Amino acid sequence: MAEKMTLEVVTPTGKVVKVETASVTAPGSLGELGILPDHRPALIQLGGGAIKYDGGQVFVRGGVAEVRPGGVLVLADRAARPDQVDRAEVEALLKQTLEALQSRDYLNDVRLADLSNDRAFAEAVLHVAGH
Amino acid sequence: MPSLKDIRKRIASVKNTQKITRAMKLVSAAKLRRAQDAMNELRPYAAKHRELLGSLVSQLSGDGEAPHPLLQQRETVKTVAVLALSSDRGMCGGFNSGIQKQVAAYVAQRKAEGVEDVQVFTLGRRVGLFAAKNEAKVGYAYAHGFGEIIAATREEDIMRGMTERLVDGFLDGAFDEVVVLFNVFKNAITQVPTVRPLLPVAAEGDAGAGDDEAAADLIYEPNQASLLGYIVPRYVEVQVRQSVLESVAGEHAARMNAMNAATDNASEMIRTLTLQANRARQAAITTELTEIISGVESMN
Numbered sequence: 001m002a003e004k005m006t007l008e009v010v011t012p013t014g015k016v017v018k019v020e021t022a023s024v025t026a027p028g029s030l031g032e033l034g035i036l037p038d039h040r041p042a043l044i045q046l047g048g049g050a051i052k053y054d055g056g057q058v059f060v061r062g063g064v065a066e067v068r069p070g071g072v073l074v075l076a077d078r079a080a081r082p083d084q085v086d087r088a089e090v091e092a093l094l095k096q097t098l099e100a101l102q103s104r105d106y107l108n109d110v111r112l113a114d115l116s117n118d119r120a121f122a123e124a125v126l127h128v129a130g131h
Numbered sequence: 132m133p134s135l136k137d138i139r140k141r142i143a144s145v146k147n148t149q150k151i152t153r154a155m156k157l158v159s160a161a162k163l164r165r166a167q168d169a170m171n172e173l174r175p176y177a178a179k180h181r182e183l184l185g186s187l188v189s190q191l192s193g194d195g196e197a198p199h200p201l202l203q204q205r206e207t208v209k210t211v212a213v214l215a216l217s218s219d220r221g222m223c224g225g226f227n228s229g230i231q232k233q234v235a236a237y238v239a240q241r242k243a244e245g246v247e248d249v250q251v252f253t254l255g256r257r258v259g260l261f262a263a264k265n266e267a268k269v270g271y272a273y274a275h276g277f278g279e280i281i282a283a284t285r286e287e288d289i290m291r292g293m294t295e296r297l298v299d300g301f302l303d304g305a306f307d308e309v310v311v312l313f314n315v316f317k318n319a320i321t322q323v324p325t326v327r328p329l330l331p332v333a334a335e336g337d338a339g340a341g342d343d344e345a346a347a348d349l350i351y352e353p354n355q356a357s358l359l360g361y362i363v364p365r366y367v368e369v370q371v372r373q374s375v376l377e378s379v380a381g382e383h384a385a386r387m388n389a390m391n392a393a394t395d396n397a398s399e400m401i402r403t404l405t406l407q408a409n410r411a412r413q414a415a416i417t418t419e420l421t422e423i424i425s426g427v428e429s430m431n
Contacts, residue, residue, distance in 0.1 A: 041348060
């Protein structure tokens, strides 16, 4: 059994991380899920939040994870390493998102999903930065 | 025959122009590199999306019904939306005029095919101005274009807004087809104005037999239909993004080439003018000498 696998996070503006890791925890759209090496191939829709791996994490705002032999490939709408996030920007995003969620005007399913992803993303970032 | 002073003045002016064109060439070269980087960064993301889309569609489709509204072919095409991309500024050879010609030709062609209404959406000032001047029906024109698109959130929002507008229009039935018209970036020398269909999304569901087996064995969470619903709009966005990035890269490449040619032309002109200046100088010296000699001779 392989002990390590590759985790790769790709966004439209380039690769955010590529690491060897023994486990991955990802925010699936139905809930958090853990992936170990030699996981059965899967295609998983992601929500917003933190993808954790050995010794680090990245924040994503929605995407798709493909589990395949040898590793996990994440296609994220947007992603950021902890050193790439700007706290003030994320706070502004959270505020804006919460307002949009509360106003309830013009929310189709897609928009709603995007907003909740943004919210989860922002909360994950602030939670980590708060420590 | 222009005087020596006039020629020298012209040489100086051409030299100044050459300095400007050379600087513009260098700036474009740097911007081109950045634009190409952005294109390369998008490529793996786009390729993976295409693959996933193809495999999901081939599994979900059957009995003629498209598995997602954005994939549905309309039986009769009454209205077409054209998204035309150009640059904001000129000085880039035939880059914009090529697009303008294509827009006019495409609109005429679709009208001839019996399409009732062709709406032109434009990104970039040049094609926007063109569409406004000609009778092409302008759906929406963004005044500013994408010279500095890369990594700027404002442009990202514009691109998203534009995509959303087109997708919503398609879903509402305002358009039956959407195409993008832009300069395909072949390489740094060639850019080809091209029409690329955007909606309905064309998914190649031609995954090999072995792939199908592997795909059938996949776990899908939450399920295939919902994943497809997630991927299709992203795919459309990626397509638009890719077109825009190619267009931006093409713009800088075209400007670089145009400025390179202009710099060469200026060198050539300086050479000819210098020759003329030398000839004029020689003539002046000869005249002076003749005058002196004949003066001396007359004294003897």
